[in-house]
Amino acid sequence: MRENRIIFATGNEGKMREIREILKDLGMEVCSMKEAGICLDIEENGTTFGENAEIKAMAVWKKSGGIVLADDSGLVVDCLGGEPGIYSARYMGEETSYEIKNQTILNRAALFEGEDRSARFVCNIAAVLPDGRVLHTEAAMEGLIADKPAGGEGFGYDPILYIPEFHMTAAELTMDQKNRISHRGKALEAMKDKLKEQLGEERHESTDCQ
């Protein structure tokens, strides 16, 4: 690969911790937009996770060039008509604590039982390549809204998404366990494959020309 740096267009430290771990075997430097000296307040006015991921990646790429990735993600709760969905970060206002956001979701879901409490985290990753091409991957982590918050790992809504396979909430998983099955882990693994394919080909083409 000619480019050896990825800028990740996120201001969310919880995401960034997971992203660094998942991308560490890619053999590229991974830095946040803050570390790259880019300070932008990006309006996420898309109507899907994919549109918002691309808006963020493209806004940073226009300042930096190179390879820029962005993550748009959220919690989709079926019995709440898909809320908070793409508005997960903004649900009840960005300043409201996750303790309050989580308790509100538990209260709103209280009328539902068993499988009717189905929910998932969804993550779309957008990548802008040095030539401006855009790639996307998307994945989900399925679960149920827990009866009560549990666990101190992770961030955000993790304490209220119960993962049946592990008999635990996402906040009770270690980062390694979460990254192996999470929306972000799976979408980033798929993106690593796409990047190797696309950037590997680019290197191949450039050697062919020499």
Ligand SMILES: O=c1[nH]c(=O)c2ncn([C@@H]3O[C@H](COP(=O)(O)OP(=O)(O)OP(=O)(O)O)[C@@H](O)[C@H]3O)c2[nH]1
């Ligand atoms: O408990 C959680 N575990 C997760 O694994 C997770 N992934 C997403 N989310 C929620 O969804 C919002 C994303 O919104 P979002 O993609 O706009 O990100 P953000 O605004 O926090 O940062 P940025 O990347 O946009 O700068 C986040 O803030 C969280 O509320 C998660 N919650």
Ligand SMILES: [Mg+2]
């Ligand atoms: Mg955001």
